Amino acid sequence: MTDEPLLRVSALSKFYGSRVGCENVTFDLWPGEVLAVVGESGSGKTTLLNCLSTRLLPSSGTASYRMRDSQFRELYRMSEAERRFLMRTDWGFVHQNPADGLRMTVSAGANVGERLMAVGDRHYGKIRATAVDWLSRVEIDEDRIDDEPRAFSGGMRQRLQIARNLVTGPRLVFMDEPTGGLDVSVQARLLDLLRGLVTDLGLAAIVVTHDLAVARLLSQRMMVMKDGRVVESGLTDRVLDDPRAPYTQLLVSSILQV
Amino acid sequence: MTDIATYNFAYLDEQTKRMIRRAILKGIAVPGYQVPFASREMPMPYGWGTGGVQVTASIIGPEDVLKVIDQGADDTTNAVSIRAFFKKVANVAVTTETAKATIIQTRHRIPEHPLSAGQVLVYQVPIPEPLRFLEPRETETRKMHALEEYGLMHVKLYEDIARHGRIATSYAYPVKVEGRYVMDPSPTPKFDNPKMHRSPALQLFGAGREKRIYAVPPFTEVVSLDFEDHPFEVQTFDQPCALCAAENVYLDEVILDDHGGHMFVCSDTDHCEKRCEQGHRGHLAPETPLALERTEPAQ
Numbered sequence: 001m002t003d004e005p006l007l008r009v010s011a012l013s014k015f016y017g018s019r020v021g022c023e024n025v026t027f028d029l030w031p032g033e034v035l036a037v038v039g040e041s042g043s044g045k046t047t048l049l050n051c052l053s054t055r056l057l058p059s060s061g062t063a064s065y066r067m068r069d070s071q072f073r074e075l076y077r078m079s080e081a082e083r084r085f086l087m088r089t090d091w092g093f094v095h096q097n098p099a100d101g102l103r104m105t106v107s108a109g110a111n112v113g114e115r116l117m118a119v120g121d122r123h124y125g126k127i128r129a130t131a132v133d134w135l136s137r138v139e140i141d142e143d144r145i146d147d148e149p150r151a152f153s154g155g156m157r158q159r160l161q162i163a164r165n166l167v168t169g170p171r172l173v174f175m176d177e178p179t180g181g182l183d184v185s186v187q188a189r190l191l192d193l194l195r196g197l198v199t200d201l202g203l204a205a206i207v208v209t210h211d212l213a214v215a216r217l218l219s220q221r222m223m224v225m226k227d228g229r230v231v232e233s234g235l236t237d238r239v240l241d242d243p244r245a246p247y248t249q250l251l252v253s254s255i256l257q258v
Numbered sequence: 259m260t261d262i263a264t265y266n267f268a269y270l271d272e273q274t275k276r277m278i279r280r281a282i283l284k285g286i287a288v289p290g291y292q293v294p295f296a297s298r299e300m301p302m303p304y305g306w307g308t309g310g311v312q313v314t315a316s317i318i319g320p321e322d323v324l325k326v327i328d329q330g331a332d333d334t335t336n337a338v339s340i341r342a343f344f345k346k347v348a349n350v351a352v353t354t355e356t357a358k359a360t361i362i363q364t365r366h367r368i369p370e371h372p373l374s375a376g377q378v379l380v381y382q383v384p385i386p387e388p389l390r391f392l393e394p395r396e397t398e399t400r401k402m403h404a405l406e407e408y409g410l411m412h413v414k415l416y417e418d419i420a421r422h423g424r425i426a427t428s429y430a431y432p433v434k435v436e437g438r439y440v441m442d443p444s445p446t447p448k449f450d451n452p453k454m455h456r457s458p459a460l461q462l463f464g465a466g467r468e469k470r471i472y473a474v475p476p477f478t479e480v481v482s483l484d485f486e487d488h489p490f491e492v493q494t495f496d497q498p499c500a501l502c503a504a505e506n507v508y509l510d511e512v513i514l515d516d517h518g519g520h521m522f523v524c525s526d527t528d529h530c531e532k533r534c535e536q537g538h539r540g541h542l543a544p545e546t547p548l549a550l551e552r553t554e555p556a557q
Contacts, residue, residue, distance in 0.1 A: 080401075080405065081405045084405060084407065088409075103392075103413070106392075106413055106414075106417055107417060107420055107421075109416070109420055110413045110416045110417050110420065113413070113416055114409055114410065114413050115409070116409075117409040117410075117412040117413060117416065118407060118408075118409025118410070119409070122412070122484075122485055122486050123485060123486045123487055124416065124419050124485040124486075124487050124488050125487050127416065128420075145420075146420050146421065
């Protein structure tokens, strides 16, 4: 662990006209830390995630990222070329719907290899070997390497999407409802896999989810959002076991007990 | 000259020609970059070479000698009609001989006879965007060109090797021009790609329906994309041309009968006829040279 955060976010706001997307969000993210952003739908979680991952430009506020050379760079002042380079090397983005993050018409191997080729890898054998390695790490059989993701189940697609994002060894991964739409047993395996990968690779991650169980399992720290504002933040266990804000109390008590 | 009285020289009005020339100049200045232009309606359907015809019409002058080929042949419908069109609207000399032409409009071949400085090769291009089938959004592909993000192009080649064990793309094989832009050389066979590299002739590409013009100036680097362990290679043929016995040329398969009979002949008809005149004989060549036979009246 270093003494400096990986990402510094300060007073970030995004307005859609007069409507609030997210307002005045401030936090630091440290290397290897998993931060969960929870809240009901429409609370601004995804807007915040899109702003942080520079897919959206915020209306005001700053976010600076510590590059591999330990220099902080202001995300919204970078050129588009630099941002996109960051997106496909040092960052990953796992979409809720795997079809948004995968190329559905090219094989699984090419999906994993694309980032390698994008950063200049030009050796077919090595790219394929890396793809095989990553498929096995996300528990996809090697003989599925030449199949298109269209032929994959939802859980497999999501695992493939994760492999595709992690192949360049990113330091920060954004996840938007990574387990959304999967049935519980598949969810459990995926969470197990994610937790293993995050620990092994020392990834920092920002996970947006409305599922408090996912947040508890994956994250060390969490932020609760409502109407675009952060109503409570702190260690995950503390927030879930001893919620202070009335909204968080409501949220925690709304979990269905089986 | 009465034939052309009703048309401006070379069919297009001067204002349009200036607009197209500006696009061509910009294309030459930025080799491989697709320049948008205001493509006009031409008296032929899209897909029949409206882009190439507009480029030719904009650069042709009364002194020019025009050759038009379609898949290497001078005598196919498209080639004959476009040649007749320019004879009518520009009253220019036409030829089938590669060496004598100053402008060669081509659909999907580069002549076998080496091009020389001062010649212009005009390509008819159906789909100018090499990334089109990988990324359908034009806004995105333009951004990828602008930021030189060409990883996706190799994804296509990767897919080829994964499926077929080798790079199976045999035409419209993507090239990188002058170390910068990735370009679709139009659906020419990849056999012709090496001929584009440092060619002394100016190469212009016109896509009428897609409204794009791009160019490769003379002596420009044109490198075919590949992998280190799967290098670019051109098609090879295991037999020579059946008519002129030429080797190391691009051959077409011609069906001879309904019983599977076929022969492989030069796709470049001018090249083939020249060789026949010089006395080269393939195993299916007629006794008398083809060119002579053609001048005889039909029975």
